[in-house]
Amino acid sequence: MSILVTAHTKLLVQGITGSFGARHTQLSLAYGTQVVAGVTPGKGGQKFEKAVPIFDTVAEAVRQTGATASAIFVPPAFAADAILEGVDAGLDLAVCITEGIPVNDMVKVKRAMEGKKTRLIGPNCPGIVTPGEGPDSHGGCRIGIAPGYIHKKGNVGVVSRSGTLTYEAVWQLTCRGAGQSTCVGIGGDPVNGTSHLDVIKMFSDDPETHGIIMIGEIGGSAEEEAAEWIKQHCEKPVAGFIAGATAPPGRRMGHAGAIVSGGKGTAAAKIAAFKEAGIAVAPTPSEMADTLLKIMR
Numbered sequence: 001m002s003i004l005v006t007a008h009t010k011l012l013v014q015g016i017t018g019s020f021g022a023r024h025t026q027l028s029l030a031y032g033t034q035v036v037a038g039v040t041p042g043k044g045g046q047k048f049e050k051a052v053p054i055f056d057t058v059a060e061a062v063r064q065t066g067a068t069a070s071a072i073f074v075p076p077a078f079a080a081d082a083i084l085e086g087v088d089a090g091l092d093l094a095v096c097i098t099e100g101i102p103v104n105d106m107v108k109v110k111r112a113m114e115g116k117k118t119r120l121i122g123p124n125c126p127g128i129v130t131p132g133e134g135p136d137s138h139g140g141c142r143i144g145i146a147p148g149y150i151h152k153k154g155n156v157g158v159v160s161r162s163g164t165l166t167y168e169a170v171w172q173l174t175c176r177g178a179g180q181s182t183c184v185g186i187g188g189d190p191v192n193g194t195s196h197l198d199v200i201k202m203f204s205d206d207p208e209t210h211g212i213i214m215i216g217e218i219g220g221s222a223e224e225e226a227a228e229w230i231k232q233h234c235e236k237p238v239a240g241f242i243a244g245a246t247a248p249p250g251r252r253m254g255h256a257g258a259i260v261s262g263g264k265g266t267a268a269a270k271i272a273a274f275k276e277a278g279i280a281v282a283p284t285p286s287e288m289a290d291t292l293l294k295i296m297r
Contacts, residue, residue, distance in 0.1 A: 002130040002182040003157070003202040003209070004093060004119070005069060005141040012037040012067035014058065014074055014082045016048050021073030024097075024145050025052070028071070031148040032132055032139040037061035039070075058082075058089040069093040071127065071143045079123060080105035087118040095143045096122035096193075106191035113193070120193025126163035126185035129170075146170075146183065154179015156292065157203035159196055160215035161188045161222075162243055165285060169213050169241075172289030181209040188217065196226040204234045211237045211296045213288055214279070218244035219265045224273040231277035239292035241282040242270045 011028065015021035016038025025048065029035050037055055038048045044056035055061040058070065070091050074082040079098040086094040101123050113120065121128060127144015131151040142148045150167060152174040160166040166185045173180060184199050186192060196214060203209045212234075216223035223242065230238055245267035274281050282291040 003199070003206050004121075004182060004184070005128055005130050005143060007032065007130070007132060007139050007141055008034070009069050009093075009141045009143075010034050010036045010065065010067045011069050011071060011141070011143060012039060012058065012061045012065065013052075014039045014070055014072045014086070016040060016052070016054060016073070017043055017046075018073055021071075022048070024071070024073065025049075027148060028142045031142040033141050033143070036065040036067050058085045058091070062089045062091065067091070069143060070095065072096040072098060072122075074098055076100040076102070080109050083109050083120060083123075084112055087113055087116050091118050093143075094118055094120050094193075095125070095127045096120060096187075097125065097127060097144050098122070099124040101189070103189075103191055106189065110191055110193070121184065122187040122189075122192060124189045125187030125192075126166055128182065128184050129180075130182045131180055144185070146185065150174055151183065152177075152179035155181055155208055155210040157181050157199075157206070157209040157212045158183040158215075159199040159203070159212070160185055161196075161217050162215055165215045165241065165243060165288075168285055169215060169288045172286075173213075173293075176289055176293060178289065178293060181206060190220065196222050197229055200226050200230060200234065200238075204236060209236065211292050212239070213292050214238060214240045215288070216240065216242050216270055218242070218247055218267050218270070221265065223270045227270075227273040227277040227279060230279060237280070237292065237295045238278075239280045239282060239288060239295065240274045241285060241288050241291075242267045242274070243285070245271075
């Protein structure tokens with residue numbers, strides 16, 4: 001089992017002919033992901049890597065190939081429209097990698113998506129990986145920019161606002177022989193599509209996820225909300241880490257959403273909420289996997 005994506009997920013790539021989109025499409029294909037279509041307006045009828053058909057619109061790509069998910073590698077000025085094009089086409093999942101989308105654009109996207117079936121991961125995120133079943137981890141599903149080779153099929157769910165720390169947690173687990181069910185990088189923008197809590201609920205319901213690593217950072221209250229739900233409802237072991245403990249108040253650090261203001265969103269408050277909820281807190285990034293595996297044993 002896994003959440004959100006499996007080896008059977010049919011992926012289309014918006015921005016497949018750009019250098020960034022093309023590179024990561026190649027990596028997803030090499031990982032075993034079913035990339036069934038690309039979308040670049042004006043380039044319909046062409047093929048990517050002599051195999052993947054390119055369409056002018058997402059609606060046409062979905063109609064012709066049965067694609068259910070999208071990876072969005074589109075410049076910031078056009079990314080909001082790209083997300084909404086996927087929503088209008090009835091995709092189950094849209095994963096937006098693009099960084100630097102104006103907050104006002106994302107507010108409009110969020111409002112337009114209310115009541116629609118499409119789930120958005122991101123923007124400004126590394127994406128999602130469900131490792132494959134085989135010994136080489138191929139045959140899974142990789143959507144986004146995460147390095148596929150660090151993943152291993154297993155029973156630990158990983159959710160994180162930070163791409164780099166997602167990779168760190170995954171590699172630590174893999175090096176210790178502990179694989180992952182699904183790894184979700186939700187992104188660090190202040191207005192995003194999927195929260196820690198959304199993913200935690202899915203991991204909690206997934207019978208093949210036996211433990212969870214949740215990585216947060218300063219800014220906002222999403223981690224505290226997830227911790228409160230875990231305290232009341234989650235029976236699986238959870239380990240956590242909060243980045244940004246040394247960040248000065250009022251200064252944006254890294255992600256657009258990583259800003260502490262009005263005394264809210266501090267690392268100390270989030271760590272306290274984790275401990276109150278019974279989440280094992282890793283003191284440093286290098287101890288994330290060990291912290292979880294200790295309580296799983």
